[in-house]
Amino acid sequence: xxxxxxxxxxxxxxxxxxxxxxxxxxxxxxxxxxxxxxxxxxxxxxxxxxxxxxxxxxxxxxxxxxxxxxxxxxxxxxxxxxxxxxxxxxxxxxxxxxxxxxxxxxxxx
Amino acid sequence: xxxxxxxxxxxxxxxxxxxxxxxxxxxxxxxxxxxxxxxxxxxxxxxxxxxxxxxxxxxxxxxxxxxxxxxxxxxxxxxxxxxxxxxxxxxxxxxxxxxxxxxxxxxxxxxxxxxx
Numbered sequence: 581x582x583x584x585x586x587x588x589x590x591x592x593x594x595x596x597x598x599x600x601x602x603x604x605x606x607x608x609x610x611x612x613x614x615x616x617x618x619x620x621x622x623x624x625x626x627x628x629x630x631x632x633x634x635x636x637x638x639x640x641x642x643x644x645x646x647x648x649x650x651x652x653x654x655x656x657x658x659x660x661x662x663x664x665x666x667x668x669x670x671x672x673x674x675x676x677x678x679x680x681x682x683x684x685x686x687x688x689x
Numbered sequence: 690x691x692x693x694x695x696x697x698x699x700x701x702x703x704x705x706x707x708x709x710x711x712x713x714x715x716x717x718x719x720x721x722x723x724x725x726x727x728x729x730x731x732x733x734x735x736x737x738x739x740x741x742x743x744x745x746x747x748x749x750x751x752x753x754x755x756x757x758x759x760x761x762x763x764x765x766x767x768x769x770x771x772x773x774x775x776x777x778x779x780x781x782x783x784x785x786x787x788x789x790x791x792x793x794x795x796x797x798x799x800x801x802x803x804x805x
Binding site for chain 2: 616622623624625626667669676677678679680681682
């Protein structure tokens with residue numbers, strides 16, 4: 581079983597739609613959680629950290645459920661520019677960071 | 690800041706040849722990571738260093754792979770001999786580790802390796 585699992589998608593949604601991605605992790609010792617975004621043929625870049633209480637950054641909301649070992653990312657009012665692959669990242673205390681395989685999102689006009 | 694610098698951007702080689710990938714982390718960052726990305730397996734952590742010391746190399750596929758970090762500003766990932774299944778994008782990333790895992794990971798642009 582992979583340490584970090586994501587639905588690969590693809591998710592194809594119209595502009596303005598709300599879309600949610602889920603991620604599960606297997607190691608309960610995980611310390612920190614992040615969502616990264618990767619555009620085609622580019623390097624991953626940090627989108628947002630995920631805090632226990634949940635956090636919001638504009639149209640993006642991230643949530644963490646430690647009991648269920650589950651992380652989510654919600655995108656509201658999706659834009660064409662949101663089209664990318666979204667990577668779930670789980671990190672341990674020693675800076676070991678593990679990536680999920682990513683969920684591909686395409687936002688269409 | 691120039692960011693994480695990787696070279697070369699693209700490498701095409703023949704099976705059996707030695708391949709060396711290079712990385713210069715962001716100045717002042719003390720953690721460096723090597724990742725490999727393929728369509729089938731996603732982004733896999735190969736090895737990472739803290740303060741130039743290898744911490745975990747359990748992700749290195751086999752003895753053909755080796756990584757070094759002789760100083761804080763340079764790291765190499767070497768594959769010898771290379772095989773077609775090594776074809777992938779290899780990313781180097783660095784971070785400033787102080788408070789563990791709360792620091793942003795900065796990636797280089799990657800090296801696209803094709804082994805024929």
